[in-house]
Amino acid sequence: MPAGHQGRNALPAGRPLTENFDTNALQVRVARSLKKGPVKVLVKPGWVEAIVNFKDDPKIGALPNPDDYLWETLDEHGNAKAEPAASCNAKTISSCKKSKLRIASPNEGERSYDRSSITHGHGNGTSGHDPVDNSVHDAVDEQLTKTNISEVPDEPFTVEVTEEQALGKKPIDPSHCQVLSKGHIVVPVDDHCLLQDYAVYIDPRSGTAYDASLNQCNASNNNNKFYRLQILFKEDNYKTWTRWGRVGLKGRGAILGTGSLDDAKQQFGKKFKDKSGLAWEDRTGRPQPEKYVFVEHSYGPAEAADSDSDGNDGSNSVDEDTNIAAEQNDRDPPECTLPIEVQRVMTLIFNRDHFNATMFSLNYDANKQPLGKLSQATILRGFQQLKDLAALMNNPTLASNQWNMTYTAATERLSNMYYSLVPHVFGRNSPPIINSEHHLQKEVELLQSLSDLKSTLDIMNIDRLDLVHPLDSYFNSLGLDEMSPVNHSSKEYDFLKKYLNNSKGTSHHISYEVYNIFRIRRKGEQQRFEAFKLGKVMSDKRLLWHGSRCTNFGGILNQGLRIVPPEAPVSGYMFGKGIYLADMSSKSANYCCPETSNREALLLLCEVELGDPLEVVRHASYHAGEKAKENGRCSTWGLGKTGPAQWVDAGKIHDSLRGVRMPAINAPAKRTNTNNAVLQYNEYICYDEAQVQLRYLFHVKI
Known part of the structure; x- marks a missing residue:
């Protein structure tokens, strides 16, 4: 354990950091007494909390077993060994040590919000120490002032500060996304979440990302609403993030959970069921009446991923870096080997402006659901909704027999479900009910075009070597x-x-x-x-x-x-x-x-x-x-x-x-x-x- 550092108040109990990390502090003395061979061992931050609890609570009868809190690695022979504290680099420290800072809320009295760090295995830090930073609290206050996220009264709002910040060190710049092993896919943390140094939780067994975007469109009430759910984690601290509001606005948000994975899953599952009417395991099932619709995202590589998957900030529908002009950098671009005639066709096909013009002409709302995040599964579900509408138009008795309502109400409900899956641009007008063959054909054309556009964009987002001209790369990918x-x-x-x-x-x-x-x-x-x-x-x-x-x-x-x-x-x-x-x-x-x-x-x-x-x-x-x-x-x-x-x-x-x-x-x-x-x-x-x-x-x- 590091000792002797000076810093700001960063422990839940509110005692000065100098006392808790002083050489004579109980937790430091016990940690220094632990030895395996000639070196001290590094213990997890939970050891500090356990010692503090033991010191504060006389009802705890025995000192916690320190062996339960050891960081272990494998030596060159594959045997378990304790990692020496002296050899632990900044990557390990920044990803394993955290502390909480209580924040007074002007609305509900004392509150807290979560801010901690994670490196996701990308060790790019340094073990050096910078001068003490006395602006941790000011930075937290500034961040709270800037955000417009509102919290519900009965939901705790916690912030976590890295130990580097508490000790006055500059924190390592963390990744904002959990990186999947398959093709370096990333699941971004919601751009409006305060926990930007957390990562989206992905089940290690199933590969399921606990990331849900829900939409609800209602033609009669002329409203479009969204609801966002994520399980986020940093180390062994798990939180459920929720955000909701009208499409086009940032809305309100809340952080739920006690910190355990089980509790985060329970909070996530309950909210998802309440909003969608479906269990999380059945999320791709048939949308439920009067409920939000789950919209599956297509996750791309880190360098191609948008920051805001809801598109509620008016971001470009197709990223600038997919445009050929944006492929150029400070170096001279490589020479294109294609005949000039072929180059012209590649430039015509792989053109961001044409993408946006096409989506606009089809009334597709690319700000709400950027094309790069639209999944083929969502397109197929859109087709299924149109198929249900076609069946209803061909057999109006289905309205009463299957939906237990009038024909007009049934067409509106199915249209709402479709628009919730496939966002459209209607301005201030109410979404039109899909109740004619002509309108149905226009929506089928939209989904066909989106499928082809998606295929083209996937080609544009393939990783390319700088030594190959973008047009050559596009052509080769065909x-x-x-x-x-x-x-x-x-x-x-x-x-x-x-x-x-x-x-x-x-x-x-x-x-x-x-x-x-x-x-x-x-x-x-x-x-x-x-x-x-x-x-x-x-x-x-x-x-x-x-x-x-x-x-x-x-x-x-x-x-x-x-x-x-x-x-x-x-x-x-x-x-x-x-x-x-x-x-x-x-x-x-x-x-x-x-x-x-x-x-x-x-x-x-x-x-x-x-x-x-x-x-x-x-x-x-x-x-x-x-x-x-x-x-x-x-x-x-x-x-x-x-x-x-x-x-x-x-x-x-x-x-x-x-x-x-x-x-x-x-x-x-x-x-x-x-x-x-x-x-x-x-x-x-x-x-x-x-x-x-x-x-x-x-x-x-x-």
Whole structure:
């Protein structure tokens, strides 16, 4: 135990520090008497408390056993040994010694709040001592003055001060997060919590982080509320932190618990059950009526993690460090090895401004739930809520049979649950009730875009070496086998450009400026395509268009075109869940939404195995995919009023496309004379991802 240091009052009993650490103090004399070999041993801070209690309370009959308070390490042979006090570095001291400082509250009399330190195993301190710091109490008072956190009267509010502060030493700068072993993932302490030198508790057996964000949206009352729960620890001191309020404000907070882990878990579980209606173990279950909804976070690496996971401080929706411009540092940036044409596409896809514009256009509240913290699990739960809404719209009797309420009340309740999971921006307006097919489809589009945006952002947040240019790193992360610019003077380029321009619908009023066309191959996609089994139907391969927002292409190029998960409602898709393609480029271009990317857009030309498609001419056959499979088909053809006049072999573009059909580029589209057709142009829907392989990527201005 260190002795002879002078400092401020830092022990719970309020006695001077000089008395407690004086050479003749009882606890110091006992500690100095403990020996293993020629050196003194280092005891845990609990030893000091035990000795103080023994001295103050005459009812304690025996001196506590000092062997119960020894710090032990392993020697080079793996044997347990006591660590000498003289060799203990500042890392060990700062992470094991604490004391409490009572604070007088102007509201409830004497109160306390917790402030202590933890290093989480990152030993970067020094064992040297600085001059005595006499401003510990002033710093505490200043911090209390600055915070706007209000405490409830019956909940203790404790602060803990490191022994370095009490002894006048400058404390080691601690990590604010508990670092998980898997991929250096971090769980940040709530940014508005006073215990910034504590860490979020993670169950060592299950890996579960005791960190809960709860939201509640109510359309009728026009309110959005949040509730935050965390178990925080420093050494053997465990506290439950809670914060609550209206979204956009810091709200009020409280620290609960006696300091034991069991009590912290009990407080955490009780609060979670009270607010959500679910046990902590069932937190991802179906949201309960009139209760808060648990929103699962995606935890990133320490260097990419935001500080405020609730987004209540108006922070940027996508971190500045994900922007290419922010990748530069004081040194000269490494040279990019990509062709300039590919560089332009990478800059278009991995662009923070386009991310934010896309989320804004879809009314997504990225301040409340930053994209980097949005988990795929939350997106799937959002799909499930929309699926429940779709079922209710298709069968209104579910309102009374399943929800025991009117149809209007049921749609409002399900809409509230959805908005609680997936935050939206409505300004001062009440959240609109989702009660129409059109609105449902807009929300499905939002979740699809968020899923692709999330995939793209994950690529941007991958750790990179400074020796590699960011654009090279992004491109390499896509895992493409090929992305080759097509020569502008080649026959291949000429045919492709004509297919683009000659397949514009007269009703679309679209014009293109072609920047570049790329021949692309995704790793393993050709083998998957060739291995796809048609069954007994004949092969019918076509070269068709697919359009999407440029911000979605990080996920598309990395993972291919995907079918939405089972949690998504079928009613959000005109011909069921599948990959939608067109033979008119302008039909696909309408899905590019170039207004969010300075009119630049990306279009895909795909080789598609249709087999013998099930033809559909009527409007909205949501179960077309199921009907197609029942008839041994793998696709649906939604017949339009206008379509290609003639189909020709695409081998004219490239030898590898022989046997694949495409519209004749010199024959303009014409009326199909299909009776009862409600679609203006053809649509093709594939129900297996293996039916599609990407062949060309068009970079255009629309």
